[in-house]
Amino acid sequence: MNKREQKVQEFETAFAKYIGVKYAVAVANSTAALHAALYAAGISHKDEVILSPLAHPEVAHAVRYLDGIPIYTDIDPKTGCLDPEAVRWRISANTKAIIATHYAGFPCDVEALAKVIEEKEIVIIEDASRALGGICQGKKIGTLSSLTIFDFSHPQGVYTELGGMVVTDSAEYASWLRLFRDTGMMYNHEELVKEEGPWHFEAQEIGFNYRLTSMQAGMGLEQLAKAEHKLARRKQIAAQYHTALSSLEEIELLQVPSQCEPAWYTFPILLHEKLMEKRKELVEELLRQGIDVDVQFYPIYLHPIYLWQGHPDICTIEGPLCPKAEEFYQRVINLSTYCRELTEDEIAKVINVLVAILKK
Numbered sequence: 564m565n566k567r568e569q570k571v572q573e574f575e576t577a578f579a580k581y582i583g584v585k586y587a588v589a590v591a592n593s594t595a596a597l598h599a600a601l602y603a604a605g606i607s608h609k610d611e612v613i614l615s616p617l618a619h620p621e622v623a624h625a626v627r628y629l630d631g632i633p634i635y636t637d638i639d640p641k642t643g644c645l646d647p648e649a650v651r652w653r654i655s656a657n658t659k660a661i662i663a664t665h666y667a668g669f670p671c672d673v674e675a676l677a678k679v680i681e682e683k684e685i686v687i688i689e690d691a692s693r694a695l696g697g698i699c700q701g702k703k704i705g706t707l708s709s710l711t712i713f714d715f716s717h718p719q720g721v722y723t724e725l726g727g728m729v730v731t732d733s734a735e736y737a738s739w740l741r742l743f744r745d746t747g748m749m750y751n752h753e754e755l756v757k758e759e760g761p762w763h764f765e766a767q768e769i770g771f772n773y774r775l776t777s778m779q780a781g782m783g784l785e786q787l788a789k790a791e792h793k794l795a796r797r798k799q800i801a802a803q804y805h806t807a808l809s810s811l812e813e814i815e816l817l818q819v820p821s822q823c824e825p826a827w828y829t830f831p832i833l834l835h836e837k838l839m840e841k842r843k844e845l846v847e848e849l850l851r852q853g854i855d856v857d858v859q860f861y862p863i864y865l866h867p868i869y870l871w872q873g874h875p876d877i878c879t880i881e882g883p884l885c886p887k888a889e890e891f892y893q894r895v896i897n898l899s900t901y902c903r904e905l906t907e908d909e910i911a912k913v914i915n916v917l918v919a920i921l922k923k
Contacts (some may be wrong), residue, residue, distance in 0.1 A: 704826070
């Protein structure tokens with residue numbers, strides 16, 4: 564094992580301990596993590612994968628990399644996450660996986676999804692790219708399903724500029740993940756098909772070079788030590804927003820499910836119907852006044868590439884494919900909770916400016 568591999572393995576071991584799982588496999592980025600997780604789950608030609616349209620397009624891209632079919636499914640507007648009942652009627656004989664995205668760090672109801680697929684050979688893959696440190700059903704996100712992916716390219720608990728991780732309690736999944744990440748090369752002599760000598764290795768899969776660097780791993784180890792402090796600060800900021808904004812008639816806040824704690828990647832607010840048409844102007848004004856806001860996410864199936872591909876759902880279903888998700892997108896504004904940049908004065912400014920604009 565070389566020095567790069569040693570440092571990466573050290574990061575993997577520390578991250579697995581932090582989450583509370585047996586195995587963590589570090590990869591180059593979150594798209595690679597999704598790609599590897601879907602591969603480990605056995606997704607291939609024409610397999611259907613249920614997912615929320617309120618996610619980064621990379622989620623659907625990863626499904627298409629393996630020639631799978633993304634099945635966009637509506638959300639629960641109270642949380643922005645997949646609606647388990649909507650998932651129930653989208654399941655078919657071809658469904659092989661569900662990607663449960665924890666929207667803006669809000670926990671998806673993984674327990675309810677698991678009940679929907681009881682006695683079915685369907686794998687739940689959690690997209691926790693924005694949910695590091697979140698709690699769902701009293702358990703840390705990453706311990707609820709057989710495969711969970713994390714992203715380290717966003718300013719949350721662990722930041723390595725680029726990077727990702729897949730966690731699992733399955734030794735088999737971990738083995739497939741490593742093989743896929745390491746260009747499909749098998750270096751473990753105990754698992755070689757043929758023994759040529761101590762120098763020998765084998766190409767056993769068409770894998771990808773999705774390796775994390777030692778510099779990123781070292782950065783990840785430093786960041787991991789600060790993850791709980793950063794998470795606590797995000798919770799403080801979210802609590803301040805909630806206290807100041809919960810009584811406003813112009814907006815609605817998401818509902819935190821019972822026994823859950825969001826990671827608060829952002830603080831989403833939903834505009835009431837009368838303000839929906841003014842959202843663009845509202846966001847532009849907030850940005851002009853130095854308030855860091857965003858809108859997440861444009862429904863994946865509305866992106867040009869997925870319209871151009873002529874997905875059968877999009878071509879045959881009349882009206883919006885996922886009406887609740889589309890309405891949610893039209894109403895949402897995401898306030899920043901990036902703790903390193905937000906001082907108490909800046910938080911007060913966000914609240915005061917937002918309230919003033921909403922009251923106009």
